[in-house]
Amino acid sequence: MATTARVADGTALRSDGSAPTPGVPEPVRKRGPWRTGLLLASPAIAVLALLFIAPLFMLVYNSFRTQAGDPTLHNYTRFLGDSFYRDVLWHTLWIGALTTLGCLVVGYPFAVYLRGRSPRARNYLSLVLLSPLLISMVTRAYGWLVLLGPKGPIADGFHALGLDAPKMLYNDTAVVVGMVHVMLAYMVLPLMGSLDRIDPALTPAAKGLGASGWTCFWRITVPLSLPGMLAGSLIVFSLTVSSFVTPAILGGPTVKLMPYFVYTEATSNLNWPYAAAIGFVLIVVTTILTAVYARLLRGRGGKEVFA
Amino acid sequence: MTTATESERSTATGKAAGKPIAAAAGGRARRLLGAAFAALVGLFLLAPVLVTIASSLTTTSYVTFPPKGLTLHWYAELLNRPEFLDSFLLSIGVAAGAAVVSTALGLAAGLAIHRYPFPGKSVLDRLFSSAFAVPTIVLGIGLLQWYAQLGMASSPLTLLLAHLVLTVPYTVRLVLAGLAGLDRSAELAAAGLGAKAPRVFWHVTLPAVRGPLIAGAFFALITSFDDLTIALFVVTTDMQTLPVRIFNYLQYNYDPTVTAVGTVMVLFAAVAVVIIERVVGVAHLFGADPEQ
Numbered sequence A: 001m002a003t004t005a006r007v008a009d010g011t012a013l014r015s016d017g018s019a020p021t022p023g024v025p026e027p028v029r030k031r032g033p034w035r036t037g038l039l040l041a042s043p044a045i046a047v048l049a050l051l052f053i054a055p056l057f058m059l060v061y062n063s064f065r066t067q068a069g070d071p072t073l074h075n076y077t078r079f080l081g082d083s084f085y086r087d088v089l090w091h092t093l094w095i096g097a098l099t100t101l102g103c104l105v106v107g108y109p110f111a112v113y114l115r116g117r118s119p120r121a122r123n124y125l126s127l128v129l130l131s132p133l134l135i136s137m138v139t140r141a142y143g144w145l146v147l148l149g150p151k152g153p154i155a156d157g158f159h160a161l162g163l164d165a166p167k168m169l170y171n172d173t174a175v176v177v178g179m180v181h182v183m184l185a186y187m188v189l190p191l192m193g194s195l196d197r198i199d200p201a202l203t204p205a206a207k208g209l210g211a212s213g214w215t216c217f218w219r220i221t222v223p224l225s226l227p228g229m230l231a232g233s234l235i236v237f238s239l240t241v242s243s244f245v246t247p248a249i250l251g252g253p254t255v256k257l258m259p260y261f262v263y264t265e266a267t268s269n270l271n272w273p274y275a276a277a278i279g280f281v282l283i284v285v286t287t288i289l290t291a292v293y294a295r296l297l298r299g300r301g302g303k304e305v306f307a
Numbered sequence B: 001m002t003t004a005t006e007s008e009r010s011t012a013t014g015k016a017a018g019k020p021i022a023a024a025a026g027g028r029a030r031r032l033l034g035a036a037f038a039a040l041v042g043l044f045l046l047a048p049v050l051v052t053i054a055s056s057l058t059t060t061s062y063v064t065f066p067p068k069g070l071t072l073h074w075y076a077e078l079l080n081r082p083e084f085l086d087s088f089l090l091s092i093g094v095a096a097g098a099a100v101v102s103t104a105l106g107l108a109a110g111l112a113i114h115r116y117p118f119p120g121k122s123v124l125d126r127l128f129s130s131a132f133a134v135p136t137i138v139l140g141i142g143l144l145q146w147y148a149q150l151g152m153a154s155s156p157l158t159l160l161l162a163h164l165v166l167t168v169p170y171t172v173r174l175v176l177a178g179l180a181g182l183d184r185s186a187e188l189a190a191a192g193l194g195a196k197a198p199r200v201f202w203h204v205t206l207p208a209v210r211g212p213l214i215a216g217a218f219f220a221l222i223t224s225f226d227d228l229t230i231a232l233f234v235v236t237t238d239m240q241t242l243p244v245r246i247f248n249y250l251q252y253n254y255d256p257t258v259t260a261v262g263t264v265m266v267l268f269a270a271v272a273v274v275i276i277e278r279v280v281g282v283a284h285l286f287g288a289d290p291e292q
Helices: A032-062 A074-080 A083-115 A120-133 A138-147 A153-160 A172-197 A204-206 A213-224 A226-241 A243-252 A258-268 A272-297 B002-014 B022-055 B073-079 B082-115 B121-133 B137-149 B156-182 B184-192 B196-228 B227-232 B242-252 B257-279 B282-286
Strands: none
Touching: A032 A272, A032 B082, A032 B121, A032 B137, A032 B156, A032 B282, A074 A083, A074 A272, A074 B242, A083 A120, A083 A172, A083 A226, A083 A258, A083 B022, A120 A172, A120 B022, A120 B196, A138 A153, A138 A172, A138 A243, A138 B022, A138 B242, A138 B257, A172 A226, A172 A243, A172 B022, A172 B156, A172 B196, A204 A213, A213 A226, A226 A272, A226 B156, A243 A258, A258 A272, A272 B121, A272 B137, B022 B257, B073 B242, B073 B257, B082 B121, B082 B156, B082 B196, B082 B242, B082 B257, B121 B156, B137 B156, B137 B227, B156 B196, B156 B227, B184 B196, B227 B242, B242 B257
């Protein structure tokens, strides 16, 4: 874009060129855009380098050390060689997947419903959607504790119907309910953004060509909202598997997930290298999973449709 | 946007214009079903908040729902605890800072990634995506060790910087999503008609990402304000954010003081939302631009 090249041009590029980024320099056609891009990106690059990459390198380094600081593989062999810890890992991913699915199932129809409302109704419903985020996560979790408890209103409802209330606390159900509640906004917001960008003329056009309502939904709305689904799912999954507070409070002593062990190894047992190793295993696994997921969905997104 | 929804709704129902009444009835049934579903989702979302507010009014010394009796005793109790106010001010200050900084960084980086060739661009893009995949709790430990290594003492600034790692990837993502939906030909047309670059940016590019930017700022504010996981590792005993303060308080007692704090936070958030509504309109959060 030749015009925007002029925006930041003329300002001299700082010779230190900000944080070095790996990667092969592309052949430079025009020097202007090249500089502008680097200049614009430099603050974000600095944040990433100093507050994200560096701490993680440090963590990985520590995970291959004993507490005394000698090189060792013991932290990893201990984790991967123990079926207890392996189960903890699977269970964490399972809860993440369930929560993501729950958010999609609840969130997608909700986003579609919002799309057809007047701006005013959307405002109110959006406030309701954001309301869980306006309350401290600790307090929120305790709210669920009261709600799902054996003397809570939900159990009372079961009793009123003459039924035995199922156990709803200190198990996976409680954790997933609590997590979906927190994460729903993170799923619905990107979805709404995606749905809003769909050309409103498409559906009538398809209908004019004889498509049914369902066909329009599956062939137009769903494919074009894939970018939103992708963004929402990635956010929800990643946040869920790294959540510590909600699972700790609602899952109780029986539902033990990875972040809990990272926390206790670091704070109670003061075994920093082992905490780092557990954390690193979680990072590697979630990175692989989200990358695969993104690869599967990308390319089917709506961006190319109009190209 | 209104026109869009109007035309949409007219197609949803108005499809029945030339059709038998049964189809119109079907449309109405579907709308009722949608409304019922939305109401259920709303109840699900609000329930814990309502329970928290109601519980703060109970006369019992423990949290219960429905509350027994009504009293403001627990709010009076708050006045004897200035540490909650200190924590609140710390939290809101850090959150506001994180929102402003990450919005600016996100816009700049989003534009850079979207339209400029520069070395390491794809790496940068991938790094932003992978930042999501890094568990917060792991970041917390890493940052703690890293700060210790650098000899940086805990301060609101170190906390704000730590929160940027959580928030900047969001704002970049949102800006990129907004730019992806922007038709470049509009910019080229504006430039072709003689608009200078800043003018194109201000009148064409910026409106396209206004929604994502406000949404991003809001996300950042919430994420920072509500963060407990990172804060647990970065704070000290004499510098506790509100979530940390509540969390620590709950370790030893769970009296309705905490639900009173929670309620005050909800009220504060409600005020903030009203202000945002007055200034920009919450609808803009969701990109409900009048012209598209």
